[in-house]
Amino acid sequence: xxxxxxxxxxxxxxxxxxxxxxxxxxxxxxxxxxxxxxxxxxxxxxxxxxxxxxxxxxxxxxxxxxxxxxxxxxxxxxxxxxxxxxxxxxxxxxxxxxxxxxxxxxxxxxxxxxxxxxxxxxxxxxxxxxxxxxxxxxxxxxxxxxxxxxxxxxxxxxxxxxxxxxxxxxxxxxxxxxxxxxxxxxxxxxxxxxxxxxxxxxxxxxxxxxxxxxxxxxxxxxxxxxxxxxxxxxxxxxxxxxxxxxxxxxxxx
Ligand SMILES: [Zn+2]
Numbered sequence: 001x002x003x004x005x006x007x008x009x010x011x012x013x014x015x016x017x018x019x020x021x022x023x024x025x026x027x028x029x030x031x032x033x034x035x036x037x038x039x040x041x042x043x044x045x046x047x048x049x050x051x052x053x054x055x056x057x058x059x060x061x062x063x064x065x066x067x068x069x070x071x072x073x074x075x076x077x078x079x080x081x082x083x084x085x086x087x088x089x090x091x092x093x094x095x096x097x098x099x100x101x102x103x104x105x106x107x108x109x110x111x112x113x114x115x116x117x118x119x120x121x122x123x124x125x126x127x128x129x130x131x132x133x134x135x136x137x138x139x140x141x142x143x144x145x146x147x148x149x150x151x152x153x154x155x156x157x158x159x160x161x162x163x164x165x166x167x168x169x170x171x172x173x174x175x176x177x178x179x180x181x182x183x184x185x186x187x188x189x190x191x192x193x194x195x196x197x198x199x200x201x202x203x204x205x206x207x208x209x210x211x212x213x214x215x216x217x218x219x220x221x222x223x224x225x226x227x228x229x230x231x232x233x234x235x236x237x238x239x240x241x242x243x244x245x246x247x248x249x250x251x252x253x
Contacts, residue, residue, distance in 0.1 A: 002218060003243045004032075004214040005033070005195060006146075006148050007036065007199045007214050009021060009033075010049060011200050022053060028215040030214045030215055043077045044077070056083075058085035058088070059086065061089065063124055066099065078117055090125050090128070091124075111143055129152065136163055136165075140164065144246065145246075147165055147168060149168055151178065161189065166194050167192055168194055170195070171216065171220060173185065173223050174220065175204075185228070194239055197214055
């Protein structure tokens with residue numbers, strides 16, 4: 001089986017056909033997924049959907065949603081039964097640079113909550129590797145997690161792995177111009193790779209530009225198998241084991 005470790009199936013682009021989306025996922029070996037919240041309303045939805053469909057949820061405040069956010073909500077939601085991670089959180093300097101201090105402060109709150117609850121972090125990074133690294137290195141050995149939608153090269157990959165974190169590999173891996181990323185996944189230890197879609201965004205080839213969905217995790221897995229010169233079966237086993245280890249899925253919560 002495959003696990004999509006990062007989906008936003010509650011968005012309107014995709015939720016209206018949820019039954020079909022969950023059926024497609026099953027038919028494409030994606031037997032579980034982590035529904036990732038980004039703010040108060042979506043955290044609630046992620047938990048509801050996880051409970052209803054026997055899936056998993058993650059709760060947090062996305063760096064693009066920090067203005068006016070209420071972190072107390074995350075504290076409450078984080079203790080819900082099917083919540084297996086804290087996030088998404090992180091720093092995004094692509095959309096906004098003017099509120100970096102607030103983004104940093106909220107990111108630190110997520111890290112401290114993850115440590116307190118012994119949950120992994122789901123980290124969003126855009127144009128912000130140094131800023132995120134500088135904070136996380138201070139917590140090295142005390143917290144783990146994933147850099148979701150990792151798209152950088154081997155230098156950043158090695159630093160992330162050295163922090164004890166995992167790389168979330170999604171549809172970008174299938175893009176023709178993703179040479180640095182394709183090169184990096186060949187060089188890093190296989191036991192630090194997990195798969196994701198970030199659906200409804202970032203659909204892999206041959207669906208690039210269309211609405212993404214958890215089923216397409218399979219296309220990322222096939223591309224990864226091709227790059228690493230191993231079978232699709234092996235990628236399924238390795239990435240699912242990695243996902244279960246990181247998110248402590250399969251243990252009684
Ligand atoms: Zn996301």
